Amino acid sequence: MPTNLDSTVDRRTFLGAAAVGAASALATPAVSRAASGNGDIRIGLIGCGNQGLTHIAQSASLKGAKITRVADVDRARREKAAAQVGGQATGDFRQLLDDPQIDAVIVVVPDHWHAPAAIMALEAGKHVYVEKPCTHNYREGTLLVAAADKAGKTVCHGTQSRSNPAIQQAIKLLHDGVIGDVLVAKCWNIQLRENIGKKQPSQPPEGVDYDTWVGPAEWRPFQENRFHYNWHWWYNFGCGDLGNDGIHEFDYALWGLGAPGLPARVSAAGGKYFFDDDQEFPDTQQVTFEFGDAVGERRMLIYEQRIWSTSYPFNVDSGVEYFGTKGRMFISKRGKFELRDAANKLLDIKLVGSPASTVVQNQQNWIDCIRSGDRPNAAIDIAHRTASAIHFGNVATRLGRTLQFDAASEAFTGDEEATAMLGRVYRKEGHWGIPSSIG
Numbered sequence: 001m002p003t004n005l006d007s008t009v010d011r012r013t014f015l016g017a018a019a020v021g022a023a024s025a026l027a028t029p030a031v032s033r034a035a036s037g038n039g040d041i042r043i044g045l046i047g048c049g050n051q052g053l054t055h056i057a058q059s060a061s062l063k064g065a066k067i068t069r070v071a072d073v074d075r076a077r078r079e080k081a082a083a084q085v086g087g088q089a090t091g092d093f094r095q096l097l098d099d100p101q102i103d104a105v106i107v108v109v110p111d112h113w114h115a116p117a118a119i120m121a122l123e124a125g126k127h128v129y130v131e132k133p134c135t136h137n138y139r140e141g142t143l144l145v146a147a148a149d150k151a152g153k154t155v156c157h158g159t160q161s162r163s164n165p166a167i168q169q170a171i172k173l174l175h176d177g178v179i180g181d182v183l184v185a186k187c188w189n190i191q192l193r194e195n196i197g198k199k200q201p202s203q204p205p206e207g208v209d210y211d212t213w214v215g216p217a218e219w220r221p222f223q224e225n226r227f228h229y230n231w232h233w234w235y236n237f238g239c240g241d242l243g244n245d246g247i248h249e250f251d252y253a254l255w256g257l258g259a260p261g262l263p264a265r266v267s268a269a270g271g272k273y274f275f276d277d278d279q280e281f282p283d284t285q286q287v288t289f290e291f292g293d294a295v296g297e298r299r300m301l302i303y304e305q306r307i308w309s310t311s312y313p314f315n316v317d318s319g320v321e322y323f324g325t326k327g328r329m330f331i332s333k334r335g336k337f338e339l340r341d342a343a344n345k346l347l348d349i350k351l352v353g354s355p356a357s358t359v360v361q362n363q364q365n366w367i368d369c370i371r372s373g374d375r376p377n378a379a380i381d382i383a384h385r386t387a388s389a390i391h392f393g394n395v396a397t398r399l400g401r402t403l404q405f406d407a408a409s410e411a412f413t414g415d416e417e418a419t420a421m422l423g424r425v426y427r428k429e430g431h432w433g434i435p436s437s438i439g
Contacts, residue, residue: 041065041367044096044126046117047108048072048081049228051131051158055106056084058360065367067106071096074228075207091209093117094432097124104154104370107131112217112237112424115140116433122151127370129363131158132251133243133387134380139423141384141391142410143435148380154369156376157383159251160362161333166355167252168377170331173349174256178339179324186302187253187320189246193307195277196225196233216433218425225278233279236425240281241307242390245318248333250303251386253320256329259291259299263389266290266403268396274308283307287393303393314338333357395421 045052045067059067067085071093072078082089090096097120104127107117111133118130134157135141148155161167174182201221204210210222217236232238270285285305292298313319319332330338335356339347362378369376395418396403404413412418426434
């Protein structure tokens with residue numbers, strides 16, 4: 001099996017960058033030029049696909065900010081988005097970053113571009129909202145946290161449940177001991193995906209700058225079923241459904257569990273049980289994460305995935321159960337909540353509002369924090385921790401073995417193959433999107 005770290009990349013450079021900022025508290029963000037006056041914060045949108053259009057639609061409800069410029073390598077997509085915001089469009093997001101009229105950017109490109117684009121935006125002096133997962137791999141996460149720390153800008157992550165008042169209330173109940181000590185959490189991502197078929201390389205569609213779309217990733221020729229949206233299921237571009245939809249539940253599962261740091265042990269099983277097609281990531285996946293070593297400190301998180309089924313726990317495709325010494329809590333971003341005591345008796349405790357989270361809640365928190373200098377709910381150091389754990393889960397699934405992670409060396413103990421997969425292969429010929437610390 002090929003490793004996922006180019007031999008031309010000096011691993012010590014990664015670790016040095018990690019030491020700068022990954023474990024530190026982020027600096028208080030500088031307030032933008034627009035935020036210091038009475039004008040709206042002007043946002044540039046990088047990526048005009050399905051989620052990009054969701055950001056445009058929900059941003060109409062934002063207070064004190066608006067999207068004024070868009071960028072996408074697909075001409076049809078960027079023109080559609082530009083018409084919706086009444087702003088300018090470009091095929092090269094570097095032009096957007098060079099625009100002094102843009103105060104902040106939303107990064108909604110494929111996963112392999114998330115960290116490189118966000119780092120470039122920070123270096124250009126912009127505040128950043130980066131979609132989930134914030135990184136394609138662990139190594140880029142250490143660089144992104146360091147870049148955010150250095151830039152002193154407000155960086156928010158697209159795990160929007162962090163900004164939902166009802167979910168915040170539920171997590172506070174857990175941390176206040178409503179079900180005692182929470183020792184185990186279980187989350188799931190169960191839905192019916194489509195078969196992406198089997199295709200051969202072909203010419204990109206007219207009006208698409210495919211070279212820029214591939215960007216810093218290892219070169220792969222255009223293929224219809226690894227382009228728009230279906231890139232999620234390819235190692236070179238995406239993070240599978242654990243990094244796509246599962247990360248939302250994974251994030252608030254970790255939040256409620258209250259486990260510190262990164263997992264010490266990760267074990268996984270899974271693969272393609274149902275889809276006979278080209279996708280590389282598993283359609284069936286079970287991952288167990290263990291935190292801590294001593295009795296009283298140990299915690300466990302279980303992730304369950306079946307993307308070929310509509311048989312859901314609690315009749316929802318996604319959710320989290322928390323198991324404590326004095327009871328159990330269930331919550332789902334689909335709007336459901338249940339709390340039971342140690343005798344499994346349903347407790348009459350209600351949440352204020354619905355746990356059905358929205359993008360605009362998280363957008364507004366980001367905008368408010370740009371103005372105030374406060375820390376956003378979905379801060380980038382939290383995002384890096386969440387994304388890193390899902391990367392660990394994908395590595396363990398691909399290798400089919402239990403991994404022990406040593407936080408001090410930022411490596412999997414005694415496993416060079418797994419450690420190499422904490423990074424990625426970049427284009428052999430180089431590319432302007434490769435983060436400068438490793439290019």
